[in-house]
Amino acid sequence: MARALINIPAKAAKGQIIEIKTLVSHPMETGFRPDNQGKLIPRDIINRFECEIDGERIFAADLYPAMSANPFLTFTLLAERSGEVTFRWKDDRGEITEEKRKLVVE
Template identity: 50%
Template sequence: MARVLIHVPPNPKRGEVVEIRVTLAHPMESGFRPDADGRVLPRDIVTQFSARFDGEPVFAATLYPAIAANPYLAFHWRAERSGTLQLRWEGDNGFVQVESVAVRVA
């Protein structure tokens, strides 16, 4: 499992638009860079990110090899009710990371 940092503003007000920020610790190897022996390192990138609130999609992104290591994403979301925000990263070599955050709307 990779290390994940998630920032959701605490107790947003109903109807408030908040910024959600996420960072995933991942090397994002492009598959073009050689190692010390001159062999090309195999590609290993995160290719998809999605966010769902209580099962409903609220944001999605497709990532490409040009994304830096430890990809950072930010998106805006309108907090209408309390629930669970599920964040999912998918990538090469069967990589899947899923994290959930409880959101309590004031």
């Protein structure tokens, strides 16, 4: 089960640029490593990250096997209006980790 840590200010001034930091728990198995029987462990990585505010996409990223375990992503947002920020990570097995945070812009 993936888990996530998100650092986003609860309040921001209109026009302010805020930094959002995310850390998600995931093994990011590359698909190139053999197990102790010599068989390749199937690839299982987070391949897509999306961030939306009230359904409007503000940031997205495609991830590849060179990413470390527990990928850390940070990006900025120009605060224009209040809303619910959704963070979504999708992995190779189709498992989706979703987290929501409220952002108040004054």
